[in-house]
Each structure stands twice: as C-alpha cells, then as structure tokens.
Amino acid sequence: MAEGTINVVAKFVAKPGNEAALKTALTALVAPTQKDPGYIAYDLYESTARPGEFVLVEAWASRQLLAEHLDTPHLNGFKAKAPELLAEPMSVKLFSELPGF
Incomplete structure (x- = not known):
C-alpha cells in the first residue's frame, strides 16, 4: 500500500523570558518551509491559556x-x-490520515 500524507504535530514551550524569541524563531520557519518539496501545510499556533506554548501542525x-x-x-x-x-x-x-475522512 502506498504511503499517503504524513501529518506532524510539534509542541514547543519557551523558557521563561524567551517567549518572544521562540515565537520569532518559529515564525521565521514558515516562509522557507512553504518552499520545501512535499510541503502541504505548516500552521503555527500559540496557546491562548499559556503564552509561550506553541504548536506546529504540518502536512507533508x-x-x-x-x-x-x-x-x-x-x-x-x-x-x-x-x-x-x-x-x-x-x-x-x-x-x-484515516481513510474515508
């Protein structure tokens, strides 16, 4: 069976005082990643309950x-x-991905 899309959920938690630096470093990855072969999606989120906690949801x-x-x-x-x-x-x-969804 051929492999399909692979999805990634990556979580990052900033050291206290490094929240802005981590946000900057993660957002800097988006534009170059969108040019990488196989890129489908690369979405960055920050927790509403815990500033400095980020999640990247990716599809390749x-x-x-x-x-x-x-x-x-x-x-x-x-x-x-x-x-x-x-x-x-x-x-x-x-x-x-589960078939049929």
Whole structure:
C-alpha cells in the first residue's frame, strides 16, 4: 500500500523570558518551509491559556519529504538555537490520515 500524507504535530514551550524569541524563531520557519518539496501545510499556533506554548501542525506529501525538510538549513538553524529557547524538549508526533475522512 502506498504511503499517503504524513501529518506532524510539534509542541514547543519557551523558557521563561524567551517567549518572544521562540515565537520569532518559529515564525521565521514558515516562509522557507512553504518552499520545501512535499510541503502541504505548516500552521503555527500559540496557546491562548499559556503564552509561550506553541504548536506546529504540518502536512507533508510523504515521510521521505518530511525527512528531507528536517535536514534543511532553516530547520538545522532552529535546532541549534532550540536549547537556549525551550523549557523542555520539543514534542513531535507523526500521524497518518484515516481513510474515508
């Protein structure tokens, strides 16, 4: 069976005092990511209850194209800055779409 779209939910929590810096770093990923092969969606949200907590909801044409995205200069640059910005390790979960929905 051919693999379909792969969906990603990634959660980020800023260290106290780094909320704005994390928001800036995450929003800077959107434009270059939209040019990556296999990009379908890349939507960034901030918690209404907990400022500084962000979720990226992504959709990619395949797991391989997602893997290629994860090794781009813009993602590698973010990963290098992440330890100084994040209060906890980022949480990344992959999901596949259920047929018929």
